[in-house]
Amino acid sequence: MANYAFLGPPGVGKGTLAAEFCNARGMQHVSTGDLLRAEIQAGSELGCRVQEFVSSGGLVPDDIILDLMENFLTGDSDTGYILDGFPRTIEQAERVEAMAETIGFRLVAAILLEASDQIVVDRLTGRRICRGCKATYHLSFGPPQQAGLCDKCSGELYQRGDDQEETVRRRLEVYRNQTAPLIDFYDNLNRIIRIDASSDKATNFAALSEKVP
Secondary structure (H helix, E strand, C coil), rough: CCCCCEECCCCCCHHHHHEEEEEEHEEEEEEEEHHHHHHHCCHHHHHHHHHHHHHHHCCCCCCHHHHHHHHHHHHCCCCCCCECCCCCCHHHHHHHHHHHHHHCCCCCCEEECCCCCCHHHHHHHCCCEEECCCCEEEEECCCCCCCCCCCCCEEEEEEHHHCHHHHHHHHHHHHHHHHEEEEEEEHHHEEEEEEECCCEEEEEEHHHHHHHH
16 A cells, blocks of 8 residues: 655645545554654653653654654554655655665655645634634634634634744745755655645545545
């Protein structure tokens, strides 16, 4: 079974499309964030190391992320994996390539989801979260029935700090600086598949399903 990595800027729909793709193909969705939280909850040695960085507000170092992924991907899978937002750097990509020899894990392709900065900004800045039940809305694509209030629990809706425009544009700049070399890395290996993810979810998923073998 094939393994793929989903790449793309924040707000492009990686998580949503990866989950739908996994459901359609019977594959396993792998998010580094989910794996980190699972290790912390399990109280493992690796989880304790991760918790130290999380508690201090620091970034989890590459070596821990890579150890975590290699430990997880060592397990047998007849279904194949979708790596969501990983690898993020050349160092991570090179380690993943080395996994073909060490644990038999090989990426067939990196799937690059693309959308303009303005589309990403519009998607993220329009998102609102309920303070009570955590339901998610969008001012343009899925607004609440009553402005500022949750349809489910009447809780107050708010905009997350990382969804504010200045922060979103800064995140996009960081993404470009970190990921442009990674795109070239997979392009040079002839293992990148570009998907236009600028439309609605159904159209984007149809494009994804058509292009990915």
